[in-house]
Amino acid sequence: MRRTPILPGEDLAAGLIAIFPAAIAVVPFGLLLGATAGLKGLSPVEIALMSGVVFAGSSQFVAVDLWTDPASWAALGLATLIVNLRFTLMSASLGRKLGAFSPAQRFGAVFFLADEVWAVAERRAADRVLRPAFLFAAGGFLYANWMIWTVAGCLLGRALGNPAALGFDFAFAAMFIGLVIGFWRGPRTGLIIAASAAAAVGVDALVAGPWYVLAGAAAGCGAAAIMAGEGA
Amino acid sequence: MTLDAATSLAILAMALATYAVRAGGLLIAERLPQQGRVRAAMDALPPAVLSAVIAPTALATGPAETLAAIVTVVAAFRLPLIATVAIGVASVVVFRALIG
Numbered sequence: 001m002r003r004t005p006i007l008p009g010e011d012l013a014a015g016l017i018a019i020f021p022a023a024i025a026v027v028p029f030g031l032l033l034g035a036t037a038g039l040k041g042l043s044p045v046e047i048a049l050m051s052g053v054v055f056a057g058s059s060q061f062v063a064v065d066l067w068t069d070p071a072s073w074a075a076l077g078l079a080t081l082i083v084n085l086r087f088t089l090m091s092a093s094l095g096r097k098l099g100a101f102s103p104a105q106r107f108g109a110v111f112f113l114a115d116e117v118w119a120v121a122e123r124r125a126a127d128r129v130l131r132p133a134f135l136f137a138a139g140g141f142l143y144a145n146w147m148i149w150t151v152a153g154c155l156l157g158r159a160l161g162n163p164a165a166l167g168f169d170f171a172f173a174a175m176f177i178g179l180v181i182g183f184w185r186g187p188r189t190g191l192i193i194a195a196s197a198a199a200a201v202g203v204d205a206l207v208a209g210p211w212y213v214l215a216g217a218a219a220g221c222g223a224a225a226i227m228a229g230e231g232a
Numbered sequence: 233m234t235l236d237a238a239t240s241l242a243i244l245a246m247a248l249a250t251y252a253v254r255a256g257g258l259l260i261a262e263r264l265p266q267q268g269r270v271r272a273a274m275d276a277l278p279p280a281v282l283s284a285v286i287a288p289t290a291l292a293t294g295p296a297e298t299l300a301a302i303v304t305v306v307a308a309f310r311l312p313l314i315a316t317v318a319i320g321v322a323s324v325v326v327f328r329a330l331i332g
Contacts, residue, residue, distance in 0.1 A: 020314070021312070021313035021314035021316075021317055022313070024314065024317070025317045042239065043234045043235070045234065045235050046234070046235060046236070046239050046240075046243070049235070049240070049243050050243045050246065053243060053244070053246075053247035054243065054246045054247050054250050055250070056250050058285075059246065059250060060246075063242075063246055070236070070238035070239075071236070071238045071239045071241070071242035072238075072242065073238070073241045073242040073244070073245040074245070076242045076245060076246055077242070077245030077246060077248070077249045078249075080245070080246040080249040080250055081249040081250075081252070081253065084249065084250050084253045084254075085253055086281055086285075087250070087253040087254045087256075087257065088253045088254075088256040088257045088260075089257065089277055089281060090254075090257060090277070090281065091253075091254050091255065091256065091257025091258050091261070092256075092257030092258075092260050092261045092264065092274070092277075093257070093261075093274050093277040093278065094257070094261075095257055095258045095260075095261025095262070096261050096262075096264075096266075096274070098258075106258055107255060107258065110251075110254040110255050110257070110258060111251060111254065113254045115282070115285065118278075119278060119282060122278045123278075166321075166325065167321040167322065167324045167325035167328070168321060170289075170297065170300060170320055170321055170324040171317055171320070171321050172286070172289070173286045173289045173290050173297070173301065173304075173320065174300075174304045174316060174317045174319070174320025174321060174324075175313065175316075175317050175320075176282050176283075176285060176286040177286065177290065177301060177304045177305055177308055177316070177320065178304070178307075178308045178313040178316035178317060178320075179282050179313070180279050180282045180283050180286075180308075181305065181308035181309055181316075182308075182313075183278045183279040183282075184279075184309070189279055192276045192279050192280055192283075193279055193280075193283045195280075196279070196280040196281075196283040196284045196287065197283050197284070197287035197290075197291060198287075199284070200283070200284040200285075200287040200288060201287050201288055201291050201292050204287075204288040204292065205288075205292065212284060212287075212288060213281065213284045213285055214284075215284070216280065216281070216283060216284020216285075216287060217277065217280045217281045217284050219280070219284075220276055220277075220279065220280025220281075220283060220284065221273035221274070221276045221277060221280050222273070223276070224272045224273050224275065224276030224280070225269040225270070225272050225273040225276075226269075227272070228268070228269050228271075228272030228273075229269055
């Protein structure tokens with residue numbers, strides 16, 4: 001039974017409030033990405049296009065880092081695919097919680113599935129029905145925010161200085177720690193986090209590239225599967 | 233204000249790769265078992281993926297970052313997200329100044 005809420009305002013406001021801290025935390029990264037892209041020869045219009053159609057920060061950092069002149073679509077497309085493989089896990093998980101979405105809304109919603117949007121949507125779905133207004137408000141706000149700050153970074157360029165000097169490089173890690181603790185459900189969650197973190201740190205030390213994310217996800221989910229067999 | 237052809241093509245390839253992995257999960261979501269170990273593994277995905285993304289930065293960068301990560305975890309259990317981020321950033325500045 002699908003029912004459109006008469007007043008989507010509450011979901012919309014909740015989506016904006018939930019994503020707001022993440023929008024603040026990504027500001028230094030947007031500026032840094034734009035400035036780095038500018039140094040690599042990308043114009044403000046080109047970085048706007050990239051943020052507008054890709055909208056995936058970590059893969060944009062990797063792509064700008066690998067950027068050559070002329071750009072190689074095959075190398076950049078493949079690198080982006082590998083960095084973003086985790087999104088398949090995320091949309092597989094969230095896909096089970098989109099009962100209030102039409103098929104078109106589902107395929108529209110996954111476009112906005114940045115890490116932070118996914119995290120707040122999962123958090124919402126844990127407590128109540130996840131509605132389109134919540135997800136599109138959170139996703140749309142982070143999207144507009146990302147466009148503004150990446151283009152601003154490209155326009156301001158070198159004038160920005162080094163974000164590490166003020167600790168802003170740690171904002172991303174701090175935000176993710178906050179998001180992880182939002183999923184705390186007791187000691188079992190601690191074991192899932194520990195397994196994931198240990199595998200990610202180990203694989204990151206041994207293998208170049210973004211494989212540590214998939215290794216950590218596999219270890220954390222594997223730990224949960226083992227515990228499920230013991231408890232139930 | 234320029235838009236280069238090779239650059240546009242590369243950005244398009246990035247966009248297609250990203251949307252493909254984001255939409256891909258929708259296609260497998262309905263085929264996954266709704267109970268048992270697979271269900272437990274899927275339920276663990278949010279903390280497992282998010283922990284994996286930041287674990288190397290938080291734990292393998294240096295002692296200042298590791299200590300700041302511990303402070304941030306403590307803050308995250310008690311405070312809203314925006315305050316947690318502020319305390320994390322402030323604590324990494326303090327620990328870097330104290331121990332480098």
